[in-house]
Structure formats: C-alpha cells, structure tokens
Amino acid sequence: MRIALFSLLLLATAPALAQIYKYTDDKGNTVFTNQPPEGVAADTVDLPPANTVNIRTPEPPPPLAQENGEEGGQPQPYRSLAIGGIPDEQALRANNGTFVVNAQLDPPLKQGHQIRFLLDGIPQAAPSSDTSLQLNNVDRGSHLLEVQVLSGDRVLQRSTEAFTVQRVHTSSPARR
Incomplete structure (x- = not known):
C-alpha cells in the first residue's frame, strides 16, 4: 500500500517537475527557470507541444548489374x-x-x-x-x-x- 501511495504521489508531482517559471529579477532582467523562486512572484509559462517528425528510413536502391555478368545477384x-x-x-x-x-x-x-x-x-x-x-x-x-x-x-x-x-x-x- 505504501508503494502504491508513493507511486501515485510521484505521478501527481511529475507535471510540476516539467513546469517553467518566469519572473523579473531586481536588475530588471527576465528570468526563466524550472525552479520556482522563493519570495518572488513568478508566472508559469505554458509551452505548446513540441514538434515531432516521423522520419522514415528510405528503401535501399535496387542492386546494380554487376560487372561479372550478374543482374540483381542472379x-x-x-x-x-x-x-x-x-x-x-x-x-x-x-x-x-x-x-x-x-x-x-x-x-x-x-x-x-x-x-x-x-x-x-x-x-x-x-x-x-x-x-x-x-x-x-x-x-x-x-x-x-x-x-x-x-x-x-x-x-x-x-x-x-x-x-x-x-x-x-x-x-x-x-x-x-
């Protein structure tokens, strides 16, 4: 039971681990971080889903006629x-x-x-x-x-x- 509760708690906190925070420091610079700053108001940044590309490996070309009088290995x-x-x-x-x-x-x-x-x-x-x-x-x-x-x-x-x-x-x- 303890392992199941720990696993559920870990799953619930997983999205928080992937969160990005934005705030302005004391010099006026905009800072992005994955750790929420202490004592400073920070906004969460919602990112769009990452682009993905399905890359297909091209088919190999057909074998060339070989010099020894063979075509396609035959x-x-x-x-x-x-x-x-x-x-x-x-x-x-x-x-x-x-x-x-x-x-x-x-x-x-x-x-x-x-x-x-x-x-x-x-x-x-x-x-x-x-x-x-x-x-x-x-x-x-x-x-x-x-x-x-x-x-x-x-x-x-x-x-x-x-x-x-x-x-x-x-x-x-x-x-x-």
Missing part, C-alpha cells in the same frame, strides 16, 4: 543479348516509319523464357517467344529501344539501344 542466362535491325551511328531511314528489329541471343532463347520489346518505355507487343518484331509508324527523331528476356513477369536480362529514325516525305516539294 547469373544472367545468356552470354550476350543485343538488338539487331538498327544501324550503328547513323539514322535509320524508314519513310513510313516501319522496320523490323530482332533480339540476338547467345545461346538461343531457352524454354519458358519470353521476349518483350519496349519503344521509349512502352511495350510494343505482348511477351512472346518470337525474337523479331515489326515496328509500325514510328515517328521521326530519337528513340530508345529495349529488349527484355522474361521468365513469367520477372525480367532476367535486358539490352537497350538508342537510335534515330529519318523519315523523308516522298511528296515533298524539295523532291520534285
């Missing part, structure tokens, strides 16, 4: 993956914007794997086992083509290629 299933059908260091001339690209794999596409082509980040067809795709009506200018090897919804390996499409209008007055 060994890559193909020694090489490249995009064919796009000329190196020159514009691709396709007056109507139609051309064929292909995924060049070594070794050939394995059972259960599929290929997906993305033009400027947009899938151009459903994933399939076809390693070539005809792109239609591609606008002139610079583009980024990516080929991905998939196992289900998981990307196993990828390759990207930047290229420029040149489209010459055949009824242009300059061609007459």
Whole structure:
C-alpha cells in the first residue's frame, strides 16, 4: 500500500517537475527557470507541444548489374543479348516509319523464357517467344529501344539501344 501511495504521489508531482517559471529579477532582467523562486512572484509559462517528425528510413536502391555478368545477384542466362535491325551511328531511314528489329541471343532463347520489346518505355507487343518484331509508324527523331528476356513477369536480362529514325516525305516539294 505504501508503494502504491508513493507511486501515485510521484505521478501527481511529475507535471510540476516539467513546469517553467518566469519572473523579473531586481536588475530588471527576465528570468526563466524550472525552479520556482522563493519570495518572488513568478508566472508559469505554458509551452505548446513540441514538434515531432516521423522520419522514415528510405528503401535501399535496387542492386546494380554487376560487372561479372550478374543482374540483381542472379547469373544472367545468356552470354550476350543485343538488338539487331538498327544501324550503328547513323539514322535509320524508314519513310513510313516501319522496320523490323530482332533480339540476338547467345545461346538461343531457352524454354519458358519470353521476349518483350519496349519503344521509349512502352511495350510494343505482348511477351512472346518470337525474337523479331515489326515496328509500325514510328515517328521521326530519337528513340530508345529495349529488349527484355522474361521468365513469367520477372525480367532476367535486358539490352537497350538508342537510335534515330529519318523519315523523308516522298511528296515533298524539295523532291520534285
């Protein structure tokens, strides 16, 4: 019973321990203290609640492809993956914007794997086992083509290629 009474008394005095007092000393200075002064009239200071911030630890970035041919810690299933059908260091001339690209794999596409082509980040067809795709009506200018090897919804390996499409209008007055 004595311990319970002592605990209750301690809890009742806890807010008083956190109180701040304000008074003016004999030289005219304003003094703030946590101890009430003796013989001097002091006002209690009510403070607003302290600001708090919930800090979230950011998620770690995904692992980078490692130099030893591993992406995400998994060994890559193909020694090489490249995009064919796009000329190196020159514009691709396709007056109507139609051309064929292909995924060049070594070794050939394995059972259960599929290929997906993305033009400027947009899938151009459903994933399939076809390693070539005809792109239609591609606008002139610079583009980024990516080929991905998939196992289900998981990307196993990828390759990207930047290229420029040149489209010459055949009824242009300059061609007459």
